[in-house]
Amino acid sequence: GLPNILLDDIVLTHSLFLPTEKFLQELHHFVWAGGMEGPEGLGRKQACLAMLLHFLDTYQGLLQEEEGAGRIIKDLYLLIMKDESLYQDLREDTLRLHQLVETVELKIPEESQPPSKQVKPLFRHFRRIDSCLQTRVAFRGSDEIFCRVYMPDHSYVTIRSRLSASVQDILGSVTEKLQYSEEPAGREDSLILVAVASSGEKVLLQPTEDCVFTTLGINSHLFACTRDSYEALMPLPEEIQVSPGDTEIHRVEPEDVANHLTAFHWELFRCVHELEFVDYVFHGERGRRETANLELLLQRCSEVTHWVATEVLLCEAPGKRAQLLKKFLKIAAICKQNQDLLSFYAVVMGLDNAAVSRLRLTWEKLPGKFKNLFRKFENLTDPCRNHKSYREVISKMKPPVIPFVPLILKDLTFLHEGSKTLVDGLVNIEKLHSVAEKVRTIRKYRSRPLCLDMEASPHHLQTKAYVRQFQVIDNQNLLFELSYKLEANSQ
Numbered sequence: 005g006l007p008n009i010l011l012d013d014i015v016l017t018h019s020l021f022l023p024t025e026k027f028l029q030e031l032h033h034f035v036w037a038g039g040m041e042g043p044e045g046l047g048r049k050q051a052c053l054a055m056l057l058h059f060l061d062t063y064q065g066l067l068q069e070e071e072g073a074g075r076i077i078k079d080l081y082l083l084i085m086k087d088e089s090l091y092q093d094l095r096e097d098t099l100r101l102h103q104l105v106e107t108v109e110l111k112i113p114e115e116s117q118p119p120s121k122q123v124k125p126l127f128r129h130f131r132r133i134d135s136c137l138q139t140r141v142a143f144r145g146s147d148e149i150f151c152r153v154y155m156p157d158h159s160y161v162t163i164r165s166r167l168s169a170s171v172q173d174i175l176g177s178v179t180e181k182l183q184y185s186e187e188p189a190g191r192e193d194s195l196i197l198v199a200v201a202s203s204g205e206k207v208l209l210q211p212t213e214d215c216v217f218t219t220l221g222i223n224s225h226l227f228a229c230t231r232d233s234y235e236a237l238m239p240l241p242e243e244i245q246v247s248p249g250d251t252e253i254h255r256v257e258p259e260d261v262a263n264h265l266t267a268f269h270w271e272l273f274r275c276v277h278e279l280e281f282v283d284y285v286f287h288g289e290r291g292r293r294e295t296a297n298l299e300l301l302l303q304r305c306s307e308v309t310h311w312v313a314t315e316v317l318l319c320e321a322p323g324k325r326a327q328l329l330k331k332f333l334k335i336a337a338i339c340k341q342n343q344d345l346l347s348f349y350a351v352v353m354g355l356d357n358a359a360v361s362r363l364r365l366t367w368e369k370l371p372g373k374f375k376n377l378f379r380k381f382e383n384l385t386d387p388c389r390n391h392k393s394y395r396e397v398i399s400k401m402k403p404p405v406i407p408f409v410p411l412i413l414k415d416l417t418f419l420h421e422g423s424k425t426l427v428d429g430l431v432n433i434e435k436l437h438s439v440a441e442k443v444r445t446i447r448k449y450r451s452r453p454l455c456l457d458m459e460a461s462p463h464h465l466q467t468k469a470y471v472r473q474f475q476v477i478d479n480q481n482l483l484f485e486l487s488y489k490l491e492a493n494s495q
Contacts (some may be wrong), residue, residue, distance in 0.1 A: 009437075011055060015062050016279065016443050017436040020286050020425050024063075028076040031055060036083075049090050053097050056080055060104040066277055066294055069145050069168075081105050136472040137465065140271040143167055143218075143296040151217060153178050153197075153226045156233045158240060167296055170214040171197045178228045198227045200239050202479040208234070218299035222307050222478045242482070244314065244475050252470045253315045254324070256463070258331050262338035263456050264471040265308070265347040266406065270454045272301045273346070273406050278443050285416040301409055305350050310476040312354025316363075317477075317486040325490070326369035329355065333374050336381055342456065344406040345398060352381045359480070359487040366491070405449040416442055 018027045035052040056077070060067070067073060084090060084098060145168030152160045153174065163177040175195050199207045199216070202223035209216055220226070227237055253261075280298040287295070312332055319325045332351055339347040354360070355378065361367075367375070384393045391411060398407060416439065423435045458464070477483055 009440075011058050012062075012444070013433075013437050013440040015055070015059050016440040017282060019279075019282065020436065020439070021431050024070055025072040025076065028059075028073055028080070032076055032080055035080075046090070046093065049084070049087065050094060052080070053084060053090070053094060053101065056084075057097060057101055057104065060101070063279070064107070064277075065142065065144065066279060069294060077105070136469055140268075140275050142275040142277065143300070145215065145294055145296065149217065151226070153228050154200075154240065156227065156229050156237055158238075165217075167217060168215050170212060171209045171216060172211040174216070174226070175211075175228060194230070195228045196231055196234065198229065198234065198237060199224050200227050200237055202239050202242065202477070203481060204239050206234070206237060215296060218296045218303070220303075222303060222310060222476060242477060242479075244318070244477055250324075251315060251318060252466075253328065253331070254319075256467050256470065258334035259338055260463070260467045261471060262335045262342065262344075262347070263458050264468050265335070266339060266342040266344040267454070267456055267458065268472055269301075269304070269344055269346050269406050270404065272297070272304055273409070274450060276301055278446055281412060281416060281443060281446060282439065285413060285420055298409070301346075305346060305409065306478070307474055307476055308347060308350035309354040309357070310478045311474040312351050313357040313360050313483055314475075314477045316355075316360050316366075317483055317490065320490065322366055322369065322490075325363070325366045329366065329370055330374050333377050333381070337377065343401050343404065345394070345408045346406045348381075349385055349408040352378075352385050356382065356385075357483065359483040362487060363491050403449050403452040404454045407446070407449055412442065412446065 018024070022030070031052060035048050060077070067077070081101060084101060090098065145166065147167045148164055149167055150162055150164055151174075152162050154160045161178055161181040163174065163181060165174055165177055169177075175197055178197075179195060197209045197216075199209060199220055201221050216226070223240075223243070225240055229237060275297040277294065277297065280295045284295045284298050316325060316328055316332070319328050332355055336348050336351040336355075339345075339351065370378075384397060386393060394408065394411070398405065419435065419438050419442070423432060425432055425435060477486075
């Protein structure tokens with residue numbers, strides 16, 4: 005009903021105008037500021053209990069990162085549990101509150117520390133078959149990860165770090181590893197942290213920046229160097245060895261690849277907490293928060309796009325290259341059938357990469373049926389009239405659905421920039437409702453489990469490992485170079 009929607013709107017979007025801790029303090033104040041006795045007092049407690057239940061239900065694991073919020077929730081919980089009259093009138097709700105507080109396992113600093121978590125190798129920094137085959141679990145800022153940080157000569161140190169660590173913390177760990185500070189060093193000797201892309205593009209990271217690991221480009225790496233060696237930094241050599249002979253893509257069936265793509269992207273999509281979408285778009289207003297899983301999903305989308313282009317451009321024989329285009333179109337078609345529009349979009353965008361679309365002689369070898377299919381796919385991904393074709397298709401799909409996530413972020417950004425959060429000092433409820441409606445759509449897409457009919461073929465694990473850790477070229481200049489080698493005069 006309407007009260008429930010309003011409650012959901014507030015829980016999902018309060019962070020646009022109030023940090024979580026302040027929001028909970030206000031809730032605490034609301035209940036105990038007024039009189040506690042009589043029907044009005046009971047009404048206040050009832051409202052507080054409903055809000056707290058919904059809040060805990062929505063936030064869950066994210067609350068482990070919010071120590072201050074955890075303390076206030078414990079206070080509220082104890083006050084509610086001590087209230088016998090409330091317990092008698094709302095027995096079911098108070099029991100549910102007890103269960104939720106247990107489930108959330110709030111970290112309260114005074115209590116004994118939980119056993120240390122397992123250290124996770126992050127996405128692309130380590131390629132370990134065993135970890136890539138495991139089901140993905142959500143990352144949290146307090147998770148410890150291993151990461152390589154490179155030196156100008158391409159040697160590296162492996163550091164152990166929190167995912168949310170600041171640049172200052174990362175440099176501290178590197179310095180410790182290098183025993184760099186044996187003698188007191190002046191300012192000009194101190195290290196800086198730089199993200200270097202495969203194209204050679206460099207971004208100097210500011211000491212206070214945090215959560216940098218998940219914002220790196222696909223083949224970008226972190227470098228630590230002194231200021232005077234910044235200009236001379238060179239990217240690592242390409243990981244892909246351009247060698248003759250067929251790559252894995254030529255050996256696998258389109259159905260297997262498409263199903264493994266959908267299964268993996270469903271895992272990654274499930275790891276993204278619905279509040280990460282709000283945080284990602286609105287973080288400018290109140291500092292950055294937990295968006296690691298969303299960033300990894302966006303990184304993966306870019307990776308799939310570059311994988312398609314890489315595989316086509318590494319294939320030297322024109323006949324085989326045309327076969328590969330057919331295979332990718334079949335993969336896109338099956339992903340669409342799986343209602344995995346993220347993979348579908350990424351594959352079509354890969355075929356649309358200028359270095360691939362210019363290969364006129366290759367495209368001419370495609371049978372007419374496949375040329376028409378590609379035209380149809382291009383129409384579906386066409387952004388004109390605010391992505392009208394895509395929106396019509398997805399609106400007819402029943403869950404489970406994997407949407408094209410960048411478009412959700414574009415819609416949220418439009419909502420954010422199109423209207424003010426505060427109007428004449430009052431919260432713009434319409435804006436909050438529109439943002440919450442977008443988040444509820446994501447909730448709907450995930451409201452049913454994904455059930456794919458995956459045959460355990462002899463190559464099942466091999467294909468799964470291949471799909472979960474593509475090696476790609478994301479340097480557009482290099483992709484063009486390969487393209488011109490294949491067809492010098494094509495347009």
